[in-house]
Amino acid sequence: MSDDPNRSTDRGADRGARRGMDRSADRSADRDTPQGLRQEGWAPRPASAGRPRRTGLRRLLPTWRMALGGTLTLLLLLVGAFFVGYALVSIPDANAAATAQSNVYLYSDGKTEISRDGAVNRQNIQLDQVASTARYATLAAEDRNFYHESAVSPKSMLRAAWNTATGKGRQSGSTITQQYVKNYYLTQSQTASRKVKEFFISIKLDRTESKDQILQGYLNTSYYGRNAYGIEAAAEAYFSENASDLTTAQGAYLATLLNAPSEYDLSAHPENAPAAKARWNYVLDGMVKEHWLTASQRAATKFPAIGTPKPVASKAGQRGYIIEAVNQYLTDHHIVDADALSRGGYRIVTTIQKPKEDAFVAAARKDVYDKLGNAKQDKYVRAGGVSIDPSTGDVVALYGGIDYTKQYVSSATNRTYQPGSTFKPVIFTSALQNHSTTQDGRSITPTTVYDGDSGRQVQGPDGPVGYHPDNEDDADYGDITVTRAMDQSVNSVFAQMAQDVGTKKVIDTAHDLGIPDAVDIPQTPAMALGAFGSSQSQPNSASPLDMAQAYATLANHGVQIPYTIVAKITKDGNTLGLPDRDPVQSVPRSAADTTTAMLKSVVDAPLGTAAAARDSGWPSAAKTGTAENDKAAWFAGYTPKLATVVALFGMNPANGAQEQLNGSMNMARINGGGPPGSVWADYTAAALKGQHVTGFNLDMQDGSQTVAPQSDEPTTPDSGVTTPPTTGATTPATQPPTTTPPTTGTTAPGTPSTPPTSSVPTDPAEPPTGSDPTDTFAPQGGSAGTDGLTGLAGGRSG
Numbered sequence: 001m002s003d004d005p006n007r008s009t010d011r012g013a014d015r016g017a018r019r020g021m022d023r024s025a026d027r028s029a030d031r032d033t034p035q036g037l038r039q040e041g042w043a044p045r046p047a048s049a050g051r052p053r054r055t056g057l058r059r060l061l062p063t064w065r066m067a068l069g070g071t072l073t074l075l076l077l078l079v080g081a082f083f084v085g086y087a088l089v090s091i092p093d094a095n096a097a098a099t100a101q102s103n104v105y106l107y108s109d110g111k112t113e114i115s116r117d118g119a120v121n122r123q124n125i126q127l128d129q130v131a132s133t134a135r136y137a138t139l140a141a142e143d144r145n146f147y148h149e150s151a152v153s154p155k156s157m158l159r160a161a162w163n164t165a166t167g168k169g170r171q172s173g174s175t176i177t178q179q180y181v182k183n184y185y186l187t188q189s190q191t192a193s194r195k196v197k198e199f200f201i202s203i204k205l206d207r208t209e210s211k212d213q214i215l216q217g218y219l220n221t222s223y224y225g226r227n228a229y230g231i232e233a234a235a236e237a238y239f240s241e242n243a244s245d246l247t248t249a250q251g252a253y254l255a256t257l258l259n260a261p262s263e264y265d266l267s268a269h270p271e272n273a274p275a276a277k278a279r280w281n282y283v284l285d286g287m288v289k290e291h292w293l294t295a296s297q298r299a300a301t302k303f304p305a306i307g308t309p310k311p312v313a314s315k316a317g318q319r320g321y322i323i324e325a326v327n328q329y330l331t332d333h334h335i336v337d338a339d340a341l342s343r344g345g346y347r348i349v350t351t352i353q354k355p356k357e358d359a360f361v362a363a364a365r366k367d368v369y370d371k372l373g374n375a376k377q378d379k380y381v382r383a384g385g386v387s388i389d390p391s392t393g394d395v396v397a398l399y400g401g402i403d404y405t406k407q408y409v410s411s412a413t414n415r416t417y418q419p420g421s422t423f424k425p426v427i428f429t430s431a432l433q434n435h436s437t438t439q440d441g442r443s444i445t446p447t448t449v450y451d452g453d454s455g456r457q458v459q460g461p462d463g464p465v466g467y468h469p470d471n472e473d474d475a476d477y478g479d480i481t482v483t484r485a486m487d488q489s490v491n492s493v494f495a496q497m498a499q500d501v502g503t504k505k506v507i508d509t510a511h512d513l514g515i516p517d518a519v520d521i522p523q524t525p526a527m528a529l530g531a532f533g534s535s536q537s538q539p540n541s542a543s544p545l546d547m548a549q550a551y552a553t554l555a556n557h558g559v560q561i562p563y564t565i566v567a568k569i570t571k572d573g574n575t576l577g578l579p580d581r582d583p584v585q586s587v588p589r590s591a592a593d594t595t596t597a598m599l600k601s602v603v604d605a606p607l608g609t610a611a612a613a614r615d616s617g618w619p620s621a622a623k624t625g626t627a628e629n630d631k632a633a634w635f636a637g638y639t640p641k642l643a644t645v646v647a648l649f650g651m652n653p654a655n656g657a658q659e660q661l662n663g664s665m666n667m668a669r670i671n672g673g674g675p676p677g678s679v680w681a682d683y684t685a686a687a688l689k690g691q692h693v694t695g696f697n698l699d700m701q702d703g704s705q706t707v708a709p710q711s712d713e714p715t716t717p718d719s720g721v722t723t724p725p726t727t728g729a730t731t732p733a734t735q736p737p738t739t740t741p742p743t744t745g746t747t748a749p750g751t752p753s754t755p756p757t758s759s760v761p762t763d764p765a766e767p768p769t770g771s772d773p774t775d776t777f778a779p780q781g782g783s784a785g786t787d788g789l790t791g792l793a794g795g796r797s798g
Contacts, residue, residue: 101344105323107354108396108567114350115319121237122229127216130231130243134251136293138219138231140286141255141279143176147211177206180218223342224254225261226309239307248293249304252283262331262338266306267408268324270656271415271540277303311405318361321400321410322565325545326350328413329565333579336569349568351394356387359686360399360679367678368648368665369402377664379653384411385646385679386548387687390638393552393561393581395545397644397687409656415519415543417632417649417658420530420625420672421489422547423510423521425554425595427498427528428482430509432591432701436501444482444500446598446704450493452477452485458499458525467525469495486598487608489624494528503527512586514549514560515542530625544634544645551636552643554599555621557699558592559583590701596621597698599637612677613637616684619695624672631658635676640694642684646676 062070105114127135139146174182181201205214224234234254235243241250256279257264264276284301287293293301315323326348330336336346364383372378387397400410430436431444439459442448454471457464469491471477477490485493498506503523510521520533520540532541545563553560562581569576599621602610610622612635622637636645648670650659661670 103341103344103346103348105319105326106347106349107357108349108351108394109354110349110568112354114322114352115314117227117314117323117344120229121227121233122220123232124220124230125232125243127212127219130219131246131251133248133287133293134231134243134246134254135215135219136287136290137248137251137255137283138215138258139176140290140292141252141258141283142179144286144290146176146215149175150206176218177214180214180221181205183221184217222258223261223339224257225265227312227342237307237310239304247304248284248297249301252280252287252301253304253306255283256280261342267308309408313405315404317403318357318398318400320404320408321412322350322352322357322398324400324404324410325395325398325413326565330569335566335576335578345571347570348566351396351565351567352398353396356397356683356687357399360385360387360397360683363679363682363686364399364402367682368675371665371675373664373666375663375666377650377659377661380650380659381661381664382407382409382411382649382651383646383676383679384414384544384649385644385683386412386545387642387644387683388548388552388563389641390552390555390561390643391641393563394567395548395563395565396642397683398545398565399646407653409651411544411647411649413543413545414649415541415546416533417541417647418530418532418627419542419547419636420627420632420634421491421494421528422623422625422634422636422645422672423530423532423542424486424489424494424528425599425623426510426513426515426550427494427501427506428486428598429513429554429587429591429595430506431497431501432594433509433512433587434501434505436497436505438496438500443703444497445701446481446483446594448482449479450482450485450490450496452480452490452493454492456492456496458495460499465499465525467495468492469526469529483598483601484605484607486623487602487605489609491529495525498525498528509587510550512560513553514562514586515546519546529628531628544647547634547636548643548645551638551645553586554592554595555638555640555643556583556592557589558585558587559589560586589699593696593698594701594704596696597700597704599623600696603637609671609673610635610637610677612673612681613684615678615681616688618684618688618693620684621696622677622680624677626671630660630662630670633661633670633672633674633676635672635680637680639684639688640696641691642687644680644684646679646683648676 102116104116106112107114209217220230220232222231223229224231224237226234226237228234228237231254232243234257235241235246235250238254238257239246239250246254253276256276259279260275263269263272264279266273266276280303284293284298288295288298312320327338327341330341330348331338364385368381368383372381382401383399384401385397385399386395388394389396398412400412401407404410428444436444438444438448438450439461452471453476454474455468458467458469459465471491472489477485477488477493480490480493482493482497484490503525506527507521507523510519511517515521518540519542521527522531530542549560549563552563561583562579564578564581566578569578599610600619602608602624603613603620603622604611609624610620613620613622616639618639618641620637620639622635625634625636626632627634631650633648634645635647638644648661650661650664651657652659662668664670665675667674
């Protein structure tokens with residue numbers, strides 16, 4: 001034992017430390033047990049307390065922390081992408097499309113050039129050289145928030161995308177700045193990369209250029225139609241004015257064109273007047289809403305008079321008409337849109353054959369324009385026509401008028417004149433197609449007898465229907481066969497036939513033959529007179545091109561091949577696709593061929609109105625037509641190799657109003673069998689010169705023959721007319737009853753039937769003396785009739 005007190009103290013301290021360590025160890029050991037943990041306050045919470053565990057599908061859903069984190073991450077990525085895009089996309093130089101290329105149009109040989117079109121017509125001007133109301137009209141039409149909003153409008157873009165996606169129509173969400181960027185710096189391609197570039201360039205441009213500079217650039221680069229780029233060129237093209245002198249009405253019209261420059265040019269498309277005026281009103285109403293125009297000024301503003309297009313040297317002669325028809329075909333069939341086409345670069349091989357085109361021009365000059373005099377009516381004459389190869393559907397010649405630089409509206413595609421009696425063959429074809437009967441149950445065939453008196457009431461199942469068309473010169477024909485009624489274009493017969501067949505069925509047959517749905521065919525017996533069109537302001541009648549399509553189907557034995565005027569189109573060495581044009585037997589061959597035989601009679605019969613076709617030297621089937629009040633005269637027909645329609649229209653060059661043709665060319669009356677028939681015959685003879693003359697190969701409907709089939713080889717009588725064979729069914733000759741047939745539904749009650757001087761032959765197989773022995777159907781005597789029919793009592797139509 002030591003006497004050192006320090007050592008004693010150290011030992012006590014050591015013992016205390018050891019005891020403390022022991023107690024700490026004991027407590028730690030106690031905590032390792034549930035009892036110890038509870039005593040020390042370390043017990044875990046019961047499983048039922050606090051936030052419950054996520055089970056089931058909830059485990060798949062993000063928590064609010066995850067959603068918030070994801071949103072913030074996305075925003076950071078978007079912000080980063082924005083700054084990266086802003087840094088990478090720079091404002092480029094003006095693109096090459098700012099200077100458009102030419103489109104090259106070629107004849108069917110793919111080598112001979114028709115014309116070049118597409119050179120840019122533009123004059124850049126300063127913003128202060130544009131009338132203020134024209135500027136405001138542009139803003140009202142395209143971007144009303146231009147001056148007080150940013151270069152891009154996400155709200156508008158989202159709205160446009162939503163409307164497009166939900167079927168409310170394709171809309172643009174672009175601001176004026178974005179449109180200017182697209183026009184001047186980029187291209188018209190609808191790609192995501194172009195949209196992204198447009199977005200960033202617009203933002204940068206908005207920071208580097210003033211709003212006035214951007215608006216000025218937009219006005220100078222926008223396309224207004226008529227090959228006018230920029231508002232200065234547009235003002236000259238439509239109103240012969242400088243942009244600084246535009247009125248409010250004119251400026252609003254030019255702003256309207258920005259939405260649809262091709263469709264809203266009312267000189268070329270008068271049928272679109274309702275839509276164009278609705279857009280024009282929208283622009284003016286927007287100006288009032290934005291306080292750029294007062295209500296009183298708005299009320300005083302009237303729709304402006306649109307000037308006629310200026311002559312373009314490259315479109316002189318028939319070139320402009322062909323280019324217009326080709327461009328219309330390309331846009332209507334969605335091959336190329338109008339904006340892309342206007343910027344050029346396309347090489348287009350048409351189906352137009354130069355020799356045939358030249359032949360059409362020569363025939364029209366010889367038979368129409370060289371015969372014009374100095375009378376007032378001579379100034380109204382407008383000739384037009386279309387020729388189609390029935391076996392291919394190719395438009396091989398198109399004649400739009402005397403000269404595109406003198407007459408802008410193409411008479412070949414003009415749908416504002418009634419086709420007259422050229423529609424009668426459609427009614428007869430429909431009767432055969434539907435195996436129709438008269439009101440008293442007799443089958444309608446070429447030898448069916450109708451009451452041909454002028455002004456007779458059309459009969460329906462319940463009696464008169466309230467329609468009683470006059471015949472040409474009020475001629476009464478009494479009982480007359482359908483064949484002779486077609487020969488002499490008897491209105492009363494075919495108005496009744498339309499009722500017998502059913503006007504809806506006739507319209508269906510018209511569509512089967514290729515007449516477009518857009519043609520407004522009346523669902524009344526008035527269709528027999530070609531009284532198409534619902535109104536004078538928006539007639540939607542049939543054009544020579546429409547009728548040529550129908551007659552080509554008849555010539556092709558009822559097989560419809562949709563017409564085309566474009567054989568091939570390429571750009572940058574790449575060939576663009578063209579619509580499928582598969583042949584379809586839309587009308588039974590027997591119906592089409594029987595109609596052909598009847599139309600051959602219109603050419604060959606002594607009193608046939610289409611006798612002019614004999615001068616072609618080819619077997620021909622044809623029908624003439626005269627519109628109401630003699631405002632148009634038609635000749636529609638075909639040979640086995642060519643279907644052609646020729647029309648003369650009366651149009652006032654000052655205001656476009658329809659005028660009578662009578663008195664022109666030193667003739668008291670202009671009928672289809674006159675000058676139009678002469679053009680048809682001369683053109684057909686020249687177009688088919690050197691080709692072997694062949695006859696029609698007809699497979700006629702049973703019971704339709706009245707003479708034995710001719711030999712297979714045509715002969716050429718002294719008259720120069722080539723007689724076609726009528727090879728087909730050999731049903732024995734049919735004879736109409738020797739007594740007067742029932743006239744229920746064909747003769748107005750109480751109206752005596754007075755036959756013409758020369759009655760129906762007892763045996764139709766024996767033609768009267770002096771008739772053409774090669775006529776398919778036996779002629780019937782009657783008072784001489786000219787084409788050119790009458791409509792409602794007192795008016796000529798048909």
